[in-house]
Amino acid sequence: MTETTPPIATPEHTVEGFVRQYLRELTYTQGTTLERASVDDKYLALARTARAYLMSRWNRTVTQQYRQPVRGVAYLSAEYLLGRQLDNALIASGLEDIAQEALASLGLSLDELRAAEVEPGLGNGGLGRLAACFIDSLATMNIPAIGYGIRYEYGIFRQTFVDGRQVEEPDSWLDHGSPWEIARPEQEVEIAFGGHTEKTTVNGVERTTWTPGWSVLAIPYNYMVPGYLNGRVNTLRLWSARATRAFDLKIFNYGDYAAAVRAQTFAENITKVLYPEDSTPQGKELRLQQQYFFVAASLHDYIERLLGEGFDLRRLPERITFQLNDTHPVIAIPELMRILVDLKGLAWDEAWEITRKCFAYTCHTLLPEALEVWPVELMSRLLPRHMEIIYRINDEFLAQVRERYGDDEMLVRRMSIIAEHPERAVRMAFLASVGTSKINGVAELHSQLLREKVLTDFADLWPEKFTNVTNGVTPRRFVRLSNPGLSALITEAIGDGWATDLERLRELEPLADDAAFRAKFREVKQANKHRLVDLLARRDGIVIDPDTMLDVMVKRLHEYKRQMLKVLHVVSTYDKLRTGELDPASAVHRTVVFGAKAAPGYKMAKEIIALINHVGARVNADPVVSQALRVAFPANYNVTVAETLIPAADLSEQISLAGKEASGTGNMKFALNGALTVGTDDGANVEIRQLVGDDHFFLFGLTEPEASAIQEAGYRPSAHYEQNPSLRHALDLIASGEFSGGDRSVFEPIVSNLLYEDRFMVLADYQSYMDAQERVDAAYRDQDAWSRSAVLNVARSGFFSSDRSMRDYLDRIWHVDPMPIEG
Numbered sequence: 001m002t003e004t005t006p007p008i009a010t011p012e013h014t015v016e017g018f019v020r021q022y023l024r025e026l027t028y029t030q031g032t033t034l035e036r037a038s039v040d041d042k043y044l045a046l047a048r049t050a051r052a053y054l055m056s057r058w059n060r061t062v063t064q065q066y067r068q069p070v071r072g073v074a075y076l077s078a079e080y081l082l083g084r085q086l087d088n089a090l091i092a093s094g095l096e097d098i099a100q101e102a103l104a105s106l107g108l109s110l111d112e113l114r115a116a117e118v119e120p121g122l123g124n125g126g127l128g129r130l131a132a133c134f135i136d137s138l139a140t141m142n143i144p145a146i147g148y149g150i151r152y153e154y155g156i157f158r159q160t161f162v163d164g165r166q167v168e169e170p171d172s173w174l175d176h177g178s179p180w181e182i183a184r185p186e187q188e189v190e191i192a193f194g195g196h197t198e199k200t201t202v203n204g205v206e207r208t209t210w211t212p213g214w215s216v217l218a219i220p221y222n223y224m225v226p227g228y229l230n231g232r233v234n235t236l237r238l239w240s241a242r243a244t245r246a247f248d249l250k251i252f253n254y255g256d257y258a259a260a261v262r263a264q265t266f267a268e269n270i271t272k273v274l275y276p277e278d279s280t281p282q283g284k285e286l287r288l289q290q291q292y293f294f295v296a297a298s299l300h301d302y303i304e305r306l307l308g309e310g311f312d313l314r315r316l317p318e319r320i321t322f323q324l325n326d327t328h329p330v331i332a333i334p335e336l337m338r339i340l341v342d343l344k345g346l347a348w349d350e351a352w353e354i355t356r357k358c359f360a361y362t363c364h365t366l367l368p369e370a371l372e373v374w375p376v377e378l379m380s381r382l383l384p385r386h387m388e389i390i391y392r393i394n395d396e397f398l399a400q401v402r403e404r405y406g407d408d409e410m411l412v413r414r415m416s417i418i419a420e421h422p423e424r425a426v427r428m429a430f431l432a433s434v435g436t437s438k439i440n441g442v443a444e445l446h447s448q449l450l451r452e453k454v455l456t457d458f459a460d461l462w463p464e465k466f467t468n469v470t471n472g473v474t475p476r477r478f479v480r481l482s483n484p485g486l487s488a489l490i491t492e493a494i495g496d497g498w499a500t501d502l503e504r505l506r507e508l509e510p511l512a513d514d515a516a517f518r519a520k521f522r523e524v525k526q527a528n529k530h531r532l533v534d535l536l537a538r539r540d541g542i543v544i545d546p547d548t549m550l551d552v553m554v555k556r557l558h559e560y561k562r563q564m565l566k567v568l569h570v571v572s573t574y575d576k577l578r579t580g581e582l583d584p585a586s587a588v589h590r591t592v593v594f595g596a597k598a599a600p601g602y603k604m605a606k607e608i609i610a611l612i613n614h615v616g617a618r619v620n621a622d623p624v625v626s627q628a629l630r631v632a633f634p635a636n637y638n639v640t641v642a643e644t645l646i647p648a649a650d651l652s653e654q655i656s657l658a659g660k661e662a663s664g665t666g667n668m669k670f671a672l673n674g675a676l677t678v679g680t681d682d683g684a685n686v687e688i689r690q691l692v693g694d695d696h697f698f699l700f701g702l703t704e705p706e707a708s709a710i711q712e713a714g715y716r717p718s719a720h721y722e723q724n725p726s727l728r729h730a731l732d733l734i735a736s737g738e739f740s741g742g743d744r745s746v747f748e749p750i751v752s753n754l755l756y757e758d759r760f761m762v763l764a765d766y767q768s769y770m771d772a773q774e775r776v777d778a779a780y781r782d783q784d785a786w787s788r789s790a791v792l793n794v795a796r797s798g799f800f801s802s803d804r805s806m807r808d809y810l811d812r813i814w815h816v817d818p819m820p821i822e823g
């Protein structure tokens with residue numbers, strides 16, 4: 001294949017070379033001229049130009065991997081929240097300056113064209129963005145790796161506000177096509193569902209055959225995952241559903257044309273839309289179809305390629321680890337068993353040994369409601385053979401449990417992969433625990449609680465299976481690309497190389513004591529604030545003051561993340577400013593920025609969004625209050641907005657109830673960009689605080705053991721309301737209709753939920769949070785000390801590079817060696 005293709009020169013790495021390639025793309029691919037081209041045409045030509053530079057590296061990577069098959073890793077994830085591709089492609093190939101100059105020579109602006117790119121929002125939040133960071137790091141670290149996922153036609157919905165309430169609009173990101181994908185329809189895979197199974201005996205050996213009821217085609221689309229300046233381009237392979245030819249034939253051969261077209265639509269619905277729930281699954285049938293669809297296609301794809309090499313599947317664990325990103329791809333475990341036993345004729349025990357060794361599982365949650373469970377009825381109907389396999393896995397596993405612990409029926413019931421109540425259902429996290437060789441949590445505290453509270457019995461049975469890998473974020477996107485000012489300052493101070501060796505940021509530590517460096521650091525922050533001012537004005541018509549403290553809380557809207565606590569702080573401050581308890585002239589001036597999407601079916605989360613908007617409107621309209629406090633809530637927070645918002649932030653809000661946020665990754669991005677954190681002892685906050693030091697982090701709130709103890713003793717939130725006048729005023733103000741045009745009913749559900757339920761202990765942490773915010777104000781008054789802390793946050797956060805996370809996965813789980821690309 002590619003080896004025999006005569007080498008075709010990559011476009012020259014010069015301004016002239018870039019211009020030539022750009023005009024070629026504009027003319028021959030886009031079919032237009034500079035004079036006639038729309039902004040879209042110009043962007044597409046630019047994207048294809050960047051792609052052209054990467055293409056030969058991509059081919060080289062694939063060729064060298066074919067020639068020299070080595071151990072690798074396949075990341076299975078239902079979500080990849082990639083963000084825009086153009087800038088990343090340019091920095092990865094060292095073309096940023098060349099592109100800028102080349103475009104300028106044609107009278108074009110890189111800034112204008114990059115704004116035309118629609119980001120692929122193929123993920124909800126933390127989990128999807130983490131997957132995107134990981135594949136970036138793997139490519140940069142020269143690891144032979146492939147990502148597998150789903151090419152949703154509609155990604156995460158576009159959020160707008162109508163009267164302050166969230167309205168969802170479809171995200172048709174593929175409307176203008178995507179220059180970043182390459183379809184490989186000839187590598188389609190047929191994926192079957194439904195039907196029934198039969199047992200037959202062939203030569204005295206019992207075999208099961210599955211006769212499916214229907215099937216669809218999985219069409220792969222390849223995306224380039226460029227390593228940073230290293231010549232490697234890995235592949236992300238996303239699957240799209242298409243009706244089989246049988247549907248097309250039916251359309252022509254049968255009279256019922258409409259029914260045939262409906263059937264086709266049905267098949268193609270599988271990859272139509274990303275489910276917008278983040279960390280609280282909905283248990284919809286289509287979702288299970290999506291999961292099996294992409295996992296079955298991916299395993300087939302990988303295994304067929306190996307078989308093409310003449311590979312012996314008995315050695316599969318030597319060649320690959322399939323990393324399961326949460327429970328979403330866990331159906332891969334029975335699928336691999338089916339392939340090995342039913343299709344390849346291996347004995348069950350041998351197949352099981354292979355399967356367990358090939359898989360590893362990452363758990364991303366502690367919330368019990370977030371652990372996926374599929375009704376046996378549904379699983380049996382949709383995947384009857386897989387259900388049988390799960391039963392057998394469970395039987396053998398429970399026999400092992402009985403052997404080890406005796407007939408402890410309570411324990412057996414607790415550990416069973418099949419839950420009996422409220423309905424018979426498959427517990428996917430348990431299937432993952434049994435069917436893998438390693439299980440990891442995503443931050444130290446999370447991994448500890450996973451062992452102690454969620455998968456306790458499994459940790460008892462197999463302590464050696466459990467490990468931790470603290471999450472990380474890619475410094476390429478979240479510092480180098482999104483914060484060019486800080487990047488230049490860092491490079492000026494410690495030279496380059498830090499973007500692939502982030503612990504080198506430590507070398508900045510002494511500069512925290514250098515007044516001139518701090519001044520430059522403040523200049524960068526100020527410039528970043530101005531960039532944000534421009535973005536919000538242009539994008540949202542929101543005016544913010546760059547000469548205020550930027551206090552930012554951006555993440556999915558979820559009660560456990562406690563946006564409500566931030567709202568109460570805003571309301572209390574509003575109250576104090578209004579009543580004169582706080583003097584607006586001498587108070588620290590703050591702009592509180594929110595960004596959050598709520599799952600469309602999550603009522604309380606949507607009410608909280610409305611409350612934030614209504615409180616914001618009131619605060620901003622008050623002539624006295626707004627001198628010292630303003631609220632901004634740009635709609636449709638996404639990766640692109642994050643890239644401008646995070647570098648501008650002074651204060652990062654990480655205020656979940658301790659023991660609820662598995663890790664958090666936004667917290668890492670803020671610290672790396674020199675924001676100080678106000679946070680609880682939760683998730684990766686714990687590690688951030690340990691690294692940056694208590695003096696440079698505003699800790700508040702209950703610890704996990706404290707919160708658990710209170711819950712066990714019986715938590716009564718209204719006691720806090722009764723005893724704390726400031727809290728009472730804030731809640732009364734919300735209940736009074738102050739923020740809802742006098743209508744007391746509007747936010748009543750929020751207030752009574754807090755008073756009588758408050759599952760996430762907002763009221764219990766209120767006072768501690770208010771005190772922490774006073775410490776924040778006091779610290780901010782001393783700008784020199786503040787920027788010293790901010791520099792130390794940057795210097796000490798190198799640990800949170802996703803390159804380090806990958807190293808940990810490689811050492812503890814994958815054991816894959818780097819394979820640099822030659823030439």
Ligand code: H53
Pocket residue numbers: 124125126127128130278279280326364365370442471661662663664665683
């Ligand atoms: O995964 C992030 C964590 C974060 C956690 C998040 C997550 C999802 O986005 C979706 C499902 C799920 O179970 C967990 O909430 O704490 O940082 C990446 O690990």
